[in-house]
Amino acid sequence: MSELPLRAQLASVLGRSAASLSRATGRGDGSVIGGRVALKVEPDLLAKLAQGRRLALVSATNGKTTTTKLITQALRDLGDVATNEFGANMPTGHITALSSTSAVNGVLEVDEKYLPQVLRATRPAFVVLMNLSRDQMDRASEINLLAKKWRTALAETDTHVIANADDPLVAWAGLGAPNATWVSAGQRWKEDSWCCPECGGHLKRDVDPHWECPECGLARPQTTWGVDNDTDSLVCPDGQRVRLQLNLPGDANRSNAAIAAATVAGYGIHPVRAVERLREITSVAGRYTSVVTMGVEVRLLLAKNPAGWLESFAVLDPPRVPVILSVNAQIPDGKDTSWLWDVDYTVLRGRRVFVMGERRTDLALRLETDGVAFEVADRVDQVLQRLKAEQPDITKVDVIANYTAFQQIRTAYGRVQ
Amino acid sequence: MTDTSSALRIVWIYPDLLSTYGDQGNALILRRRAELRGIPTEITHVHSSDPVPEQGDIYLLGGGEDRPQILAADRLRADGGLARAAARGACVFAVCAGYQIIGESYGDDEAKPLPGVGILDIRSGRGRTRAVGEIVADVDPSLGVGRITGFENHQGRTAIGPSARPLSTTVHGIGNDDRTEGAYQGQVLGTYLHGPALPRNPALADLLLRWRVGQLPPLAPSWGERLHEERLAAVLSG
Ligand SMILES: [Zn+2]
Numbered sequence: 322m323s324e325l326p327l328r329a330q331l332a333s334v335l336g337r338s339a340a341s342l343s344r345a346t347g348r349g350d351g352s353v354i355g356g357r358v359a360l361k362v363e364p365d366l367l368a369k370l371a372q373g374r375r376l377a378l379v380s381a382t383n384g385k386t387t388t389t390k391l392i393t394q395a396l397r398d399l400g401d402v403a404t405n406e407f408g409a410n411m412p413t414g415h416i417t418a419l420s421s422t423s424a425v426n427g428v429l430e431v432d433e434k435y436l437p438q439v440l441r442a443t444r445p446a447f448v449v450l451m452n453l454s455r456d457q458m459d460r461a462s463e464i465n466l467l468a469k470k471w472r473t474a475l476a477e478t479d480t481h482v483i484a485n486a487d488d489p490l491v492a493w494a495g496l497g498a499p500n501a502t503w504v505s506a507g508q509r510w511k512e513d514s515w516c517c518p519e520c521g522g523h524l525k526r527d528v529d530p531h532w533e534c535p536e537c538g539l540a541r542p543q544t545t546w547g548v549d550n551d552t553d554s555l556v557c558p559d560g561q562r563v564r565l566q567l568n569l570p571g572d573a574n575r576s577n578a579a580i581a582a583a584t585v586a587g588y589g590i591h592p593v594r595a596v597e598r599l600r601e602i603t604s605v606a607g608r609y610t611s612v613v614t615m616g617v618e619v620r621l622l623l624a625k626n627p628a629g630w631l632e633s634f635a636v637l638d639p640p641r642v643p644v645i646l647s648v649n650a651q652i653p654d655g656k657d658t659s660w661l662w663d664v665d666y667t668v669l670r671g672r673r674v675f676v677m678g679e680r681r682t683d684l685a686l687r688l689e690t691d692g693v694a695f696e697v698a699d700r701v702d703q704v705l706q707r708l709k710a711e712q713p714d715i716t717k718v719d720v721i722a723n724y725t726a727f728q729q730i731r732t733a734y735g736r737v738q
Numbered sequence: 739m740t741d742t743s744s745a746l747r748i749v750w751i752y753p754d755l756l757s758t759y760g761d762q763g764n765a766l767i768l769r770r771r772a773e774l775r776g777i778p779t780e781i782t783h784v785h786s787s788d789p790v791p792e793q794g795d796i797y798l799l800g801g802g803e804d805r806p807q808i809l810a811a812d813r814l815r816a817d818g819g820l821a822r823a824a825a826r827g828a829c830v831f832a833v834c835a836g837y838q839i840i841g842e843s844y845g846d847d848e849a850k851p852l853p854g855v856g857i858l859d860i861r862s863g864r865g866r867t868r869a870v871g872e873i874v875a876d877v878d879p880s881l882g883v884g885r886i887t888g889f890e891n892h893q894g895r896t897a898i899g900p901s902a903r904p905l906s907t908t909v910h911g912i913g914n915d916d917r918t919e920g921a922y923q924g925q926v927l928g929t930y931l932h933g934p935a936l937p938r939n940p941a942l943a944d945l946l947l948r949w950r951v952g953q954l955p956p957l958a959p960s961w962g963e964r965l966h967e968e969r970l971a972a973v974l975s976g
Contacts, residue, residue: 455759463803515754515785521809523754523787656871657889659933662760682968686937686961690766 364442367412370419371443374403376427377483377584378443380436380471381451381491382464383629384577385410387569387605388451389430391581395590395598396426403427408606411435415443426588433467437474448475448498449584450484450491451506451576454513455663456626457655464490468518472497483584485576486542487530493518493539504583505530505547505556506576509635510628512663546583548575555579557592565596568603571636607727612734615705618717619734623727625654627663633721634668643673644719645704647726648680654724658683666691675704678726701730745780746772746950749794751820752786755810756836759891761800763934764831767943767962768796774957777947786810790819795950796829799836801891801932811839814855824857829925829949833935837920837928838862838894845894858926859899865912868893872973873911873931875919877942878903885909886919886939887969888931896921896930905929910973925949937962938969 379389386408393404401424405414410430418429431439433453440448450471453464471494475482484495485506490513495501507530508514514532517524522536533540547556550572554562556579563582567574582595604610611620624633637644650656658680666688674695676684681697688695698704701720708715722730750765769779784790786809790797797820802810814820820840824830830840838844841860843851851863873890877883886906896914898904898921905920905927906913913919913930920929927946929935936943940962948954 465803465805512753512757516806516809521805523785657759657891657933659760659763659889662763662766662934662937663757682961682965686965687763689961690763690770690937 364412364438366416367419367439367442368444370416371427371445374419374425374427375588376403376429376443376445377447377449377587378429378431378436378439378445379449379451380431380433382433382454382456382626383632384451384573385430387574387602387608388449388577388580389428390602390605391577391599392449392584393428394602395581395585395595396428396588398590398594398598399426399588400424401426403429405430412439412442415439437470440474440478440480444478445480447584447587448480448482448484449580450482450495451580452485452488452508452510452628453490453494454510454626454628455660456628457657464513465518468494471495481587483580483587485580486544487532489514489524489532489539489541490518492542496542501542502546502583502587503542503544504580505544506579507548507550507572509572509631512627546579548572548579550575555582555592555596557582561592563592563596566600568600569605569609571632573632573635607731612731614734615702615709617705617709617715619701619705620717620719621727621730622719622721623724624721625723627660630664630721637672637719637721638717640672642717642719643675643704643708643715644669644721645675645677645698645701646684647676647678647720647722647730648684649678649723649726649729650680651725654726661687666693669693673708677701677704678722701734745778746796746947747794748779748781749791749797750781750783751790751797751799751814751836752810753783753800755786755806755813756800756802758801758803758835758932760933761798761833764798764800764833764936764943767934767937767940768798768946771940771943771957772947772951775947775955777951786813790814790817790823792819792823792826794823794828796831796946797823799830799832799840801834801836803835807835807839807844808852810835811844811852811854814839815853821855821857824926827925829946830857830927831936831946832858832926832928834890834892834894834930834932837930838896840926840928841896842899858921858923858928859901860896860921860928861899862894862896864893865895869912869930871911872969873913873919874909874970874973875906875911875913876909877906878922881905881922881945883939883941883945885970886931886935886942887966887973888929888935888938889933890930891932892930894930937965939966 396402403422403424405418410432468490475498481500482495482498483502486503487508517534519539520537522534526532545558608623611618622633624630675698832840839854840858841854845863902921902923904918
């Protein structure tokens with residue numbers, strides 16, 4: 322950072338940009354406010370605020386909030402960290418995060434669409450990329466296009482990419498960067514990457530996680546970091562294995578942890594120490610936390626898209642634990658529920674299942690088609706009442722919900738950190 | 739389906755390229771509605787690197803992004819299997835990007851027309867605005883399907899040639915051109931109702947089955963019928 326105090330820097334950048342814009346539009350009366358000023362000012366301000374820092378930008382379809390939190394936790398070993406921990410992952414959120422502290426190290430979660438813009442503005446030391454899959458397509462970009470924009474933007478920088486080599490779209494984007502560290506972080510959802518991002522050929526994916534294109538030769542990059550889910554271990558570049566024993570569930574979080582360890586290694590933190598810090602994280606913005614209501618532990622899992630639902634199914638408790646599925650279709654969820662048909666629900670057969678939410682009829686038809694027995698409910702407490710009447714000693718219920726459905730349940734049953 | 743002892747053959751074309759949003763639902767619901775009536779089914783997934791089998795009963799094509807759409811069209815034209823199956827009288831149900839490429843031509847991202855598979859007399863280009871949202875339309879009364887609902891998300895605009903007919907008249911949403919939605923020609927049928935168009939419209943699913951096996955015994959209304967009613971009410975009241 323330069324000598325000026327932060328507030329003065331902000332003021333000067335804002336003033337200069339607004340003035341030049343005002344002159345350019347010939348108004349000069351300061352009436353040019355709102356969108357156009359924001360558009361002009363944001364990149365300058367963000368660039369100014371990013372100067373002299375060592376930033377890591379974190380982007381993906383799933384897991385970016387969690388991974389941002391994991392990296393931040395480990396980096397705190399080196400002192401203060403600037404981060405947008407409340408998931409405000411667009412430029413205004415980044416400006417807020419960087420304005421609030423002069424910490425040299427920073428970790429910013431970045432919305433996928435904004436990554437090229439934020440990359441150009443902040444010139445980060447690291448860009449961390451995990452996965453790309455279909456997500457709320459009534460308002461999100463097409464992911465092939467997105468990967469192409471990532472690739473182009475990365476090629477114009479001197480940043481170092483830390484990326485999941487097992488996701489072909491992510492790997493192809495990351496290969497655009499001048500430097501890369503490749504992590505074998507796995508890919509459970511493969512339905513968006515059967516085609517070569519370079520030439521469109523049908524990828525050969527015979528031995529997971531390897532992939533290659535028989536037509537143009539594009540292939541999975543050699544990895545130096547990995548995860549062994551069977552032994553719950555992080556695999557380091559020197560071959561050392563570190564037991565993870567995370568307090569977040571599932572393979573997806575092991576992947577997030579491996580990516581986080583590889584990232585903080587770039588800041589000089591040893592993996593053994595990093596993993597100790599990663600274990601300290603027990604919940605992320607209410608996800609994976611349990612609320613206790615009516616004496617029953619209700620665990621909340623957020624799943625916003627098909628890949629997220631697959632990951633959630635994988636962390637469900639044993640089959641005797643009932644599960645509530647809740648789906649809304651408000652703007653933050655995406656107005657289109659078609660994606661329900663991309664998820665395979667047959668894994669829920671034999672489990673007690675309840676459907677809730679504004680679009681529970683969509684869920685009901687989907688489950689009926691997959692031969693999964695279910696019951697319809699209005700609220701979580703109604704489900705608990707029904708269950709307790711039959712089974713007074715019931716102790717646990719899992720809930721999988723998409724964005725606004727998740728928030729509604731969190732609000733109704735208490736925000737527990 | 740000439741031999742009633744054999745299974746109804748459902749062929750899902752290029753799930754690796756054309757399966758953007760819930761397209762699998764169309765295959766699953768055809769299977770369910772056939773099997774509830776005691777008609778055995780067989781679903782084949784044909785990847786873009788494989789030849790398209792010609793002896794299917796119902797061919798399904800889904801939605802896709804621009805690039806996969808062009809790849810799919812090129813591969814289908816080079817393969818020729820789908821066109822031969824259609825010429826033989828097979829049923830084809832194509833959605834969104836799939837709908838456009840079974841036509842005579844479609845627009846790529848620079849708006850140049852590209853050649854389609856040519857089994858439906860339509861020509862598609864790109865509109866100035868993207869059509870995104872719920873859609874409601876009244877199907878050609880001669881098909882006995884009634885009112886359909888779905889979700890559209892496309893930039894395409896489609897003109898229907900003399901050999902095809904509009905599938906439906908738009909009540910809410912954009913469809914082909916703000917007035918009509920989808921098209922059909924014999925048993926080749928296309929629509930902008932993307933993803934699970936058949937789960938959301940059980941009568942449309944039954945039309946395709948009826949084309950292949952003749953009259954069908956009715957099924958007791960279930961969640962599909964309920965969802966259909968619910969979505970109609972939600973869109974038309976909102
Ligand atoms: Zn290739």
